[in-house]
Amino acid sequence: MLIVMKTEATDEQVEEVLKVIRECGFKPHPMPGATRTAIGITGNSGAIDPAHFEYLPGVAEAIRVSKPYKLVGRDLKSDDTVVRVGGSEIGGDEPAIIAGPCAVETRQQTMEIAEIVAATGVKFFRGGAFKPRTSPYSFQGHGEEGLKILSEARDRFGLVIVTEVLDTETADLVERHADVLQVGARNMQNFSLLRRVGQSRKPVMLKRGMSSTLEELLLAAEYIMAEGNYNVILCERGVRTFADHSRNTLDLSIIPAVQNRSHLPIIVDPSHGTGKRHKVMPMARAAIAAGADGIMVEVHNHPELALSDGPQALLPHMFEQLVREVHAIHALISQTEVKVGS
Numbered sequence: 001m002l003i004v005m006k007t008e009a010t011d012e013q014v015e016e017v018l019k020v021i022r023e024c025g026f027k028p029h030p031m032p033g034a035t036r037t038a039i040g041i042t043g044n045s046g047a048i049d050p051a052h053f054e055y056l057p058g059v060a061e062a063i064r065v066s067k068p069y070k071l072v073g074r075d076l077k078s079d080d081t082v083v084r085v086g087g088s089e090i091g092g093d094e095p096a097i098i099a100g101p102c103a104v105e106t107r108q109q110t111m112e113i114a115e116i117v118a119a120t121g122v123k124f125f126r127g128g129a130f131k132p133r134t135s136p137y138s139f140q141g142h143g144e145e146g147l148k149i150l151s152e153a154r155d156r157f158g159l160v161i162v163t164e165v166l167d168t169e170t171a172d173l174v175e176r177h178a179d180v181l182q183v184g185a186r187n188m189q190n191f192s193l194l195r196r197v198g199q200s201r202k203p204v205m206l207k208r209g210m211s212s213t214l215e216e217l218l219l220a221a222e223y224i225m226a227e228g229n230y231n232v233i234l235c236e237r238g239v240r241t242f243a244d245h246s247r248n249t250l251d252l253s254i255i256p257a258v259q260n261r262s263h264l265p266i267i268v269d270p271s272h273g274t275g276k277r278h279k280v281m282p283m284a285r286a287a288i289a290a291g292a293d294g295i296m297v298e299v300h301n302h303p304e305l306a307l308s309d310g311p312q313a314l315l316p317h318m319f320e321q322l323v324r325e326v327h328a329i330h331a332l333i334s335q336t337e338v339k340v341g342s
């Protein structure tokens, strides 16, 4: 059920509707829009009778939502969601760039790369302190020590920290240091973790599972929003296919598909999506041209020494070029009037 308030509805009338929803034992999710407020309802096991709400003052209509997701959909909120964090935005007018090493390896490595990233004007810095690794014998990240290094990089360079939360046990710790909580591809359907980050007040970047459909991705985001955290960023990072020329197959066609169904921002990770540094720039260009709200890339100043994902890390000069091209392509496609011919 979705309640659409009248354009002229007062704050008191919205409050009254929220109260009635709570009294019915359900959870209201108010979403103020540019012209009117809509209120999503979750927590009901069966259909709700629209008559409960239709005649309350200020209500324009009560609509049954036919889609499996309610809060991530455009029915509830037609305007795009802009996630604001640390003075920067994802989903706003400018493309967001998130960059940094795969993992926090040493203090020196992290500071050097943070300095390179900050010097380009990029605001979002990534790096894993808890790493999801296929082998239990591979480098697992430095945990709390790594988080402290990331916090230091934020303070020193004024960056916004994006880092992965691997499990519910370490969520409190990661939450204390991170600005944006990353849920990795392998955890996209870890429902207890989704619920936990849904209870956080920090934005969540949700990566698409490597074999998940668009609907599964949106329903994973729905888990987070149903807990009350509406600041969710979706991330396409490639899916498994029969292709063997690439680590994954980066599915850029999901960008317009997401934008059609959901108000949430979508960014693209061409580093994990391709696995090789020479493929990162072309796919980053394509992602921005296809309308992505941003990109996330791995950068390393000594990729030959990297403890994880060295082959896909951009060298500093490649990253600087990428930043220039992302802005140039975005400026070109956001021109409202493009002249064809002379």
Ligand code: PEP
Binding pocket: 102, 128, 132, 164, 183, 184, 185, 186, 207, 237, 272
């Ligand atoms: C990462 O971004 O560090 C990562 C592990 O990516 P993914 O979850 O997409 O594999």
Ligand code: MN
Binding pocket: 102, 103, 272, 298, 308, 309
């Ligand atoms: Mn990586």
